[in-house]
Amino acid sequence: MKISIVITLKKNVLDPQGLVIQKTLNGMGFDNVEKVRQGKFFEIELSETDKKKAKDKAEEICKKLLANLVIEDYKIIDSLNNS
Amino acid sequence: MKISIVITLKKNVLDPQGLVIQKTLNGMGFDNVEKVRQGKFFEIELSETDKKKAKDKAEEICKKLLANLVIEDYKIIDSLNNS
Numbered sequence: 638m639k640i641s642i643v644i645t646l647k648k649n650v651l652d653p654q655g656l657v658i659q660k661t662l663n664g665m666g667f668d669n670v671e672k673v674r675q676g677k678f679f680e681i682e683l684s685e686t687d688k689k690k691a692k693d694k695a696e697e698i699c700k701k702l703l704a705n706l707v708i709e710d711y712k713i714i715d716s717l718n719n720s
Numbered sequence: 721m722k723i724s725i726v727i728t729l730k731k732n733v734l735d736p737q738g739l740v741i742q743k744t745l746n747g748m749g750f751d752n753v754e755k756v757r758q759g760k761f762f763e764i765e766l767s768e769t770d771k772k773k774a775k776d777k778a779e780e781i782c783k784k785l786l787a788n789l790v791i792e793d794y795k796i797i798d799s800l801n802n803s
Binding site for chain 2: 641643644645655658661662665667669670671672673674675676677678679680681682683684685694697698701702703
C-alpha cells in the first residue's frame with residue numbers, strides 16, 4: 638500500500654527558503670501571502686496490506702532515515718484529501 | 721487561512737533521489753519498501769478567509785512559481801488528514 642509522508646521544519650526553526658518564496662510571491666503581486674514554509678514530501682510503496690502495520694513501518698522509516706527529529710516533524714498520511 | 725501544497729514529479733519522470741532512498745531503506749532492512757518518490761511540500765498562509773478564493777490563489781501560485789508543469793504535478797490540500 639501507498640503511504641504519504643510530509644516532513645516539515647519545527648515551528649520555531651527558521652526557514653530561509655520559505656521566506657524567499659514568500660518575498661518573491663509578494664513581489665509578483667501576491668500581496669496576501671503572509672507566510673510560506675517549505676517541507677519535504679515522500680510517497681512510499683510498501684508490500685504490506687495491513688494499514689496499521691504499514692503506518693508503523695513508515696513511522697520507523699521517518700525516525701531512522703527521513704526526518705531529522707532535532708529540527709523536523711513528520712506526519713504520516715493515509716490519503717491526500719484534495720477535495 | 722492555511723493552504724498546503726504538494727508537488728510531485730509526474731509519474732513517468734525518473735526520480736533518482738527517490739530511488740536512492742528506496743535502495744538505502746532496503747539496505748537498512750526495510751525489505752518491503754518497493755518504491756519511493758520524493759516531492760516538495762509547501763504550507764502557505766494567505767490573508768483570505770474564503771476557502772474557494774484561497775485555493776484559487778494557491779493554484780495560481782503553483783502555476784506561476786512553485787511547480788514546473790512540464791515535469792511536475794501539484795495538489796492543493798485543505799487539511800492534512802493524518803488519522
